[in-house]
Amino acid sequence: GLLEPWIDLKCPGILLFLIGISGNFYHHFLLSKLRTKGSKDYKVPKRGLFELVICPHYLFEILGFLGISLISQTLYSFSTTLGTALYLMGRSYAAKRWYISKFEDFPKE
Numbered sequence: 001g002l003l004e005p006w007i008d009l010k011c012p013g014i015l016l017f018l019i020g021i022s023g024n025f026y027h028h029f030l031l032s033k034l035r036t037k038g039s040k041d042y043k044v045p046k047r048g049l050f051e052l053v054i055c056p057h058y059l060f061e062i063l064g065f066l067g068i069s070l071i072s073q074t075l076y077s078f079s080t081t082l083g084t085a086l087y088l089m090g091r092s093y094a095a096k097r098w099y100i101s102k103f104e105d106f107p108k109e
Contacts, residue, residue, distance in 0.1 A: 005073040013070030020064025023049075027057035044103055054096045058088040 027048050034043045049056035065081040099106045 009070040009073060013067045013072075015067070016070060017064050017067025020060045020062070020067055023060030024057050024064060027060065031057070042102070044099065044106060053092075054099070055088070055092040058092050062088055 027045075027050070030045055030048050030050070034045060035041070044050075049059070053059055062081070062085045065084050069077040069081045071077075100108060
């Protein structure tokens with residue numbers, strides 16, 4: 001019983017979702033390669049967008065959710081995307097504080 005959206009955003013939404021899911025997968029792959037087998041130490045990620053963003057896998061996850069929101073164009077999907085973005089922004093801030101506390105050479109900005 002919902003009205004059709006004024007603008008069809010399915011194609012940009014699908015593209016954004018694919019970019020988001022691919023970037024998320026790639027950065028999780030980079031994280032998985034940081035430790036050698038049996039190692040328990042933690043290293044600061046350096047490749048991909050880790051030089052620019054604390055948690056690029058979170059950024060790409062938000063982009064994936066935004067893509068879903070553009071595809072469905074409902075208040076529910078936009079609310080879920082907003083909630084997810086706020087949650088992941090908080091997690092990213094906590095990760096930054098943890099990096100700064102554990103690694104002396106980690107840039108504060």
